[in-house]
Amino acid sequence: MKKWVRMTILSVVVIGAMLFTGSGGQMDDDQGHGSAGHADPVAPVLLALTVILASAKIGGELFERMHQPAVLGELIVGVVLGNLALAHSSWDFFGPLRTDTITVQWAFVVDNLARIGVILLLFEVGLESNVAEMRKVGLSSFLVAAVGIVAPFALGYLASDMFIKNVPAVILEMNPNFDISNIHMFIGATLCATSVGITARVFKDLGKIQINEAKIILGAAVIDDVLGLIILAVVAGIIVASETGVPMDLSSILMISGIAIGFLVGAIVLGLSVVPRLLKRIAVLKTQGVMLISALLFCFVFSYLANLAGLAAIVGAFAAGLILEEVHFTEFREKKHLHDLLSPVTTFLVPIFFVVMGVQVRLETFLDASVLGLALALTVAAFIGKQVCGLAVVEKDLDRLSVGLGMVPRGEVGLIFASIGKGLGVVDDAIFSGIVIMVIATTLITPPLLKFSLARAERRHAQ
Amino acid sequence: MKKWVRMTILSVVVIGAMLFTGSGGQMDDDQGHGSAGHADPVAPVLLALTVILASAKIGGELFERMHQPAVLGELIVGVVLGNLALAHSSWDFFGPLRTDTITVQWAFVVDNLARIGVILLLFEVGLESNVAEMRKVGLSSFLVAAVGIVAPFALGYLASDMFIKNVPAVILEMNPNFDISNIHMFIGATLCATSVGITARVFKDLGKIQINEAKIILGAAVIDDVLGLIILAVVAGIIVASETGVPMDLSSILMISGIAIGFLVGAIVLGLSVVPRLLKRIAVLKTQGVMLISALLFCFVFSYLANLAGLAAIVGAFAAGLILEEVHFTEFREKKHLHDLLSPVTTFLVPIFFVVMGVQVRLETFLDASVLGLALALTVAAFIGKQVCGLAVVEKDLDRLSVGLGMVPRGEVGLIFASIGKGLGVVDDAIFSGIVIMVIATTLITPPLLKFSLARAERRHAQ
Numbered sequence: 001m002k003k004w005v006r007m008t009i010l011s012v013v014v015i016g017a018m019l020f021t022g023s024g025g026q027m028d029d030d031q032g033h034g035s036a037g038h039a040d041p042v043a044p045v046l047l048a049l050t051v052i053l054a055s056a057k058i059g060g061e062l063f064e065r066m067h068q069p070a071v072l073g074e075l076i077v078g079v080v081l082g083n084l085a086l087a088h089s090s091w092d093f094f095g096p097l098r099t100d101t102i103t104v105q106w107a108f109v110v111d112n113l114a115r116i117g118v119i120l121l122l123f124e125v126g127l128e129s130n131v132a133e134m135r136k137v138g139l140s141s142f143l144v145a146a147v148g149i150v151a152p153f154a155l156g157y158l159a160s161d162m163f164i165k166n167v168p169a170v171i172l173e174m175n176p177n178f179d180i181s182n183i184h185m186f187i188g189a190t191l192c193a194t195s196v197g198i199t200a201r202v203f204k205d206l207g208k209i210q211i212n213e214a215k216i217i218l219g220a221a222v223i224d225d226v227l228g229l230i231i232l233a234v235v236a237g238i239i240v241a242s243e244t245g246v247p248m249d250l251s252s253i254l255m256i257s258g259i260a261i262g263f264l265v266g267a268i269v270l271g272l273s274v275v276p277r278l279l280k281r282i283a284v285l286k287t288q289g290v291m292l293i294s295a296l297l298f299c300f301v302f303s304y305l306a307n308l309a310g311l312a313a314i315v316g317a318f319a320a321g322l323i324l325e326e327v328h329f330t331e332f333r334e335k336k337h338l339h340d341l342l343s344p345v346t347t348f349l350v351p352i353f354f355v356v357m358g359v360q361v362r363l364e365t366f367l368d369a370s371v372l373g374l375a376l377a378l379t380v381a382a383f384i385g386k387q388v389c390g391l392a393v394v395e396k397d398l399d400r401l402s403v404g405l406g407m408v409p410r411g412e413v414g415l416i417f418a419s420i421g422k423g424l425g426v427v428d429d430a431i432f433s434g435i436v437i438m439v440i441a442t443t444l445i446t447p448p449l450l451k452f453s454l455a456r457a458e459r460r461h462a463q
Numbered sequence: 464m465k466k467w468v469r470m471t472i473l474s475v476v477v478i479g480a481m482l483f484t485g486s487g488g489q490m491d492d493d494q495g496h497g498s499a500g501h502a503d504p505v506a507p508v509l510l511a512l513t514v515i516l517a518s519a520k521i522g523g524e525l526f527e528r529m530h531q532p533a534v535l536g537e538l539i540v541g542v543v544l545g546n547l548a549l550a551h552s553s554w555d556f557f558g559p560l561r562t563d564t565i566t567v568q569w570a571f572v573v574d575n576l577a578r579i580g581v582i583l584l585l586f587e588v589g590l591e592s593n594v595a596e597m598r599k600v601g602l603s604s605f606l607v608a609a610v611g612i613v614a615p616f617a618l619g620y621l622a623s624d625m626f627i628k629n630v631p632a633v634i635l636e637m638n639p640n641f642d643i644s645n646i647h648m649f650i651g652a653t654l655c656a657t658s659v660g661i662t663a664r665v666f667k668d669l670g671k672i673q674i675n676e677a678k679i680i681l682g683a684a685v686i687d688d689v690l691g692l693i694i695l696a697v698v699a700g701i702i703v704a705s706e707t708g709v710p711m712d713l714s715s716i717l718m719i720s721g722i723a724i725g726f727l728v729g730a731i732v733l734g735l736s737v738v739p740r741l742l743k744r745i746a747v748l749k750t751q752g753v754m755l756i757s758a759l760l761f762c763f764v765f766s767y768l769a770n771l772a773g774l775a776a777i778v779g780a781f782a783a784g785l786i787l788e789e790v791h792f793t794e795f796r797e798k799k800h801l802h803d804l805l806s807p808v809t810t811f812l813v814p815i816f817f818v819v820m821g822v823q824v825r826l827e828t829f830l831d832a833s834v835l836g837l838a839l840a841l842t843v844a845a846f847i848g849k850q851v852c853g854l855a856v857v858e859k860d861l862d863r864l865s866v867g868l869g870m871v872p873r874g875e876v877g878l879i880f881a882s883i884g885k886g887l888g889v890v891d892d893a894i895f896s897g898i899v900i901m902v903i904a905t906t907l908i909t910p911p912l913l914k915f916s917l918a919r920a921e922r923r924h925a926q
Contacts, residue, residue: 018764042578043770046763053756060750070750108568109575115505205751287523287533288668289810293516296811300509301481307506344807347752348759 011058015051019093044106049352051093052110055081056351071201072447074351078358086363094359100419114356115313117349118197122314123299124346125200125218126321127338128209131268134219134322137212141219143392148220148407149192149227152385156191159377160184168428175243175425182239186426189235190418190435191382192228195411196221197314197353198443202450203406213398213454217406218318220389225315225413226264230257232417239424256310263309264319267302271323283331291332292341298324312413357412361440365433374430375437382438383408383445399457402450409446414439474521478514482547482556507569512815514556515573518544519814534664535910537814541821549826557822563882577819578776580812581660585777586762587809588663588681589784590801591672594731597682597785600675604682606855611683611870612655612690615848619654622840623647631891638706638888645702649889652698653881653898654845655691658874659684660777660816661906665913666869676862676917680869681781683852688778688876689727693720695880702887719773726772727782730765734786746794754795755804761787775876820875824903828896837893838900845905846871862920865913872909877902 055077063073085092096104102111134141160183167178196218203214233256237248275298282294299320306316329338365371390404418435421427427435518540526536548555559567565574597604623646630643659681666677696719700711738761745757762783769779792801828834853867881898884890890898 040578040770040776042575042582042776043767045575045579046582046767046770046776050760050763050767054760057748057750057753057756061748064750105571105575108571112505112508112568112572115503116508119505119509285520285524287520287527289814290520292807292810293520293814297513297517300513304506304509304513307503307509313503313505313509340803341807341810344755344804345811347755347804348808351752351756 008058008062011054015054018047018051019091041105045109048094048106048110049113051081052078052352052355053348056355059355060351067451069202069205069447069451071198071205071354072444074354075358075444075447078355079361079363080358081355082359082361083363097356097359098362110352111356113349114353117346117351117353119299119303119313119317120296120342120346121197121200121204121350121353123303123317123321124339124342125204125209126318127324127326127342129215129218129322130325131272131322134215137216137219137395140216140393140395140398142223143394144216144220144389144403144407145223145227147392148194148224148386148389149231151388152191152382153188153231155381155385156188156378157184159374159381160187163374163377164431168430170428171425179242182242182426183431185235186239186421186424187378187431187435189228189231190414190421191378191385191410191438192224192231193410193413193417194221194224194228194386194407195409195413195443196318196406197411198409198446199406199450201350201354202447206451206454208454212395213402213406213457216393216398216403220403220407222264222315222318224407225312226257226260228413228417229260229310232420233257236420236424239426243425259309260311263305263311264315267305267316267319268323271302271319275323276328279328280331283329283333286333289334291329291334291336291338292345295324295329295338295342296345357443362436365437368430368433371430371433371437374434375441378434378438379441382410382442399453402453402457405446405450405453408449409443410439411443414442471521471525474517478517481510481514482554504568508572511557511569511573512576514544515541515815515818516811519818522818523814530914532665532668532910532914534661534668534817535907537817538821538907538910541818542824542826543821544818545822545824546826560819560822561825573815574819576812577816580809580814580816582762582766582776582780583759583805583809584660584663584667584813584816586766586780586784587802587805588667588672589781590787590789590805592678592681592785593788594735594785597678600679600682600858603679603856603858603861605686606857607679607683607852607866607870608686608690610855611657611687611849611852612694614851615654615845616651616694618844618848619651619841620647622837622844623650626837626840627894631893633891634888642705645705645889646894648698649702649884649887650841650894650898652691652694653877653884654841654848654873654901655687655694656873656876656880657684657687657691657849657870658872658876658906659781659869660874661872661909662869662913664813664817665910669914669917671917675858676865676869676920679856679861679866683866683870685727685778685781687870688775689720689723691876691880692723692773695883696720699883699887702889706888722772723774726769726774727778730768730779730782731786734765734782738786739791742791743794746792746796749796752797754792754797754799754801755808758787758792758801758805759808820906823878825899828900831893831896834893834896834900837897838904841897841901842904845873845901846908862916865916865920868909868913868916871912872906873902874906877905 056074059073059077060070061073063076064070082094082098085095096102096107097111102108164180164183167180167183171178199217199221200209203209203211208214230253233253237250237253240246241248279294282290299317302316302320303313304316306319307313324338326338386407387404389407390400390402393400393403414435418427418432418439422432519537522536522540523533524536526539527533545557545561548558559565559570560574565571627643627646630641630646634641662680662684663672663677666672666674671677693716696716700713700716703709704711742757745753762780765779765783766776767779769782770776787801789801849870850867852870853863853865856863856866877898881890881895881902885895
């Protein structure tokens with residue numbers, strides 16, 4: 001047997017054993033054992049992190065050996081860890097991470113570490129580019145984003161119209177005059193979402209984050225987030241108006257859009273002039289770690305403000321990365337590259353995000369035949385809708401297929417949209433499951449397809 | 464005005480402004496705002512981390528400019544942030560971090576990041592030494608630990624006997640036959656605790672973590688943790704026996720001690736033979752980040768197991784660090800030093816621990832005149848009790864004063880002991896406040912005194 005096969009088997013046994021130690025109390029936050037010793041609340045967190053990180057590395061290694069991106073391996077081991085309860089009902093170790101509202105302490109902590117992980121990933125990706133470079137591909141980014149809103153919306157509406165013929169009983173009970181087109185419209189809006197974490201990670205894994213296709217996708221994802229927010233506000237406004245009879249509140253929609261666009265433009269314009277000067281001042285500090293901490297703080301502040309402005313935190317993190325450059329840090333006493341300081345932190349936190357994302361996949365939803373038709377239709381609509389994007393690229397010589405594929409994953413953004421729909425009362429459990437399957441499918445197929453299309457483009461260029 | 468004074472004022476204004484944005488909802492986990500946007504639960508965590516890390520760096524910088532260790536600055540800004548409510552009742556931004564049982568999500572996350580921070584600090588400190596080096600100063604470590612248990616216990620008993628003449632009414636109500644010597648005994652046990660985080664950090668800040676004094680203290684702190692656990696088990700056994708009339712369960716105390724000692728000896732002996740071979744196997748993995756992740760996993764697993772064995776998680780982390788050596792990582796594909804990979808992670812997380820420690824200081828306890836007498840007596844007993852330790856050092860030429868000072872801080876270990884006393888019903892609110900003040904005082908005076916004594920020893924050596 002090959003060395004690494006033996007190692008994998010050994011590791012799986014060890015991880016299994018650790019999970020069982022944990023299930024003996026610690027992972028349930030049951031700290032009330034009678035001993036006189038320390039019962040540190042961090043213990044279950046350490047256990048969960050150990051299992052998650054060990055699995056992430058094994059999954060990444062296995063998939064890389066199969067010539068697949070490591071991130072796919074991390075997602076898949078996450079799916080396995082999260083769905084162990086299907087094999088044996090008492091193996092629901094990661095159950096606390098899979099509920100809509102997390103109530104268990106260690107799960108809060110792991111979930112938040114995952115979120116900080118994806119924020120730092122987008123920050124790191126942003127650092128490898130700058131505003132000027134993004135502006136060069138700006139027209140393509142804008143067109144890709146625009147097409148990536150219109151096409152999925154239209155296709156999503158059609159798919160919904162084909163599969164949902166009657167307003168679900170739950171919704172009718174609450175509102176007898178409910179208009180079925182509200183559902184189609186909302187599903188269309190859900191398909192507009194783009195989650196750029198997966199794509200960014202695949203480009204990074206392949207060492208291609210600097211190519212123009214990556215830049216177009218990243219720019220488009222940022223614009224998409226703004227457009228998606230507006231679409232969602234408009235659709236929610238229409239739905240509320242049709243339910244209550246009160247006409248849509250246009251001014252609030254204008255305000256939501258204004259705040260989001262204002263934040264993005266303001267952050268970048270202000271950032272470009274203020275940040276370098278601010279960093280020059282911070283560089284006089286002598287205490288240890290100022291360089292890394294000030295970079296992290298820029299990232300955190302921008303993410304926080306983006307979230308306040310109604311955008312995804314990762315959009316703020318990416319903007320912060322675009323503004324910051326290695327060059328701003330040359331006056332710091334620590335003669336190091338920011339990249340070398342940031343990379344260990346992301347090495348620690350980023351895999352947590354992708355494993356946790358996999359953990360949240362509920363395989364049982366795939367077994368529900370009644371939603372599979374809708375789910376399949378939505379997935380096809382979601383896939384084709386974003387594929388059309390590729391055609392909007394204005395530059396020649398770029399791989400349109402890769403751009404389209406990079407826009408496909410809906411990830412956590414799609415899930416957020418779906419849960420807003422639940423709150424609005426347009427999405428019942430069956431529709432929700434359909435959307436979730438679409439999100440899972442678009443997220444899982446992207447890494448292998450994108451890797452394939454990028455390799456194909458490279459071969460073609462080489463000829 | 465000097466540049467850095469202006470910068471500090473500016474930063475304080477910015478941090479204040481951030482706190483006020485946060486208090487408008489986000490920091491209370493109030494995610495239910497009506498907008499259609501993303502409301503990421505990580506947002507309040509990002510805000511808290513920004514305020515904590517920015518304050519930490521400013522505090523560290525100010526105190527370094529005053530020729531004090533940075534860690535003292537981090538503790539003090541923590542005290543300021545935590546006690547803002549004394550200035551204005553609505554400024555209780557960090558209140559959620561100061562409760563016995565944390566109930567707010569962002570506070571869980573920040574508290575756990577702090578705990579991971581101190582675990583990684585002790586791991587990093589352990590990495591700078593190895594088992595052979597520790598064994599060289601082993602006799603001194605053992606004697607220092609032993610004296611550091613006996614002397615504080617005796618002095619604590621006496622101090623308690625002087626100030627507590629009657630069993631508090633609350634305790635008498637629950638148990639009319641309560642023996643007052645139980646209180647003295649428990650207070651004596653509380654004074655045995657040693658929290659080595661502060662000391663390790665001071666030695667690191669001064670670049671002196673490699674000197675023999677540091678090694679003796681670190682070794683003594685590990686042994687102290689084991690002895691403290693045993694003392695606590697014995698005292699708790701006596702108290703429960705005197706309360707219930709059931710004779711003390713010697714076998715369970717033997718088991719607690721056996722598990723703790725067994726873990727430590729077993730982990731180190733097994734670790735020394737297994738870990739290098741295991742790392743050789745892990746080195747064949749090709750996926751990114753294996754070196755850092757495998758080091759972190761060793762640290763997490765050892766910390767987790769130490770905690771299971773009833774010891775502090777940091778004792779496990781330190782043991783993991785002792786076992787691992789840079790030399791084990793030479794076969795890894797990443798040609799980097801483990802230290803360079805670990806240092807950015809600790810730069811991010813360690814200051815969170817010390818600021819959060821400061822945040823938990825309740826200045827109002829100092830205003831309660833009725834406990835101040837007891838508090839002062841306990842502090843003096845705690846200080847002198849550990850000072851005596853220095854005399855137990857067998858090596859010549861070492862600075863006994865520094866060793867004694869390094870053992871003084873009680874930190875979170877003292878607080879854990881005190882809360883166990885609350886659970887046992889031997890510690891009422893007044894005694895608890897007295898212990899808390901002792902913990903605060905021993906923790907805050909250590910950094911400046913230790914810095915002073917180390918500088919004095921260096922001057923003397925140079926002569």
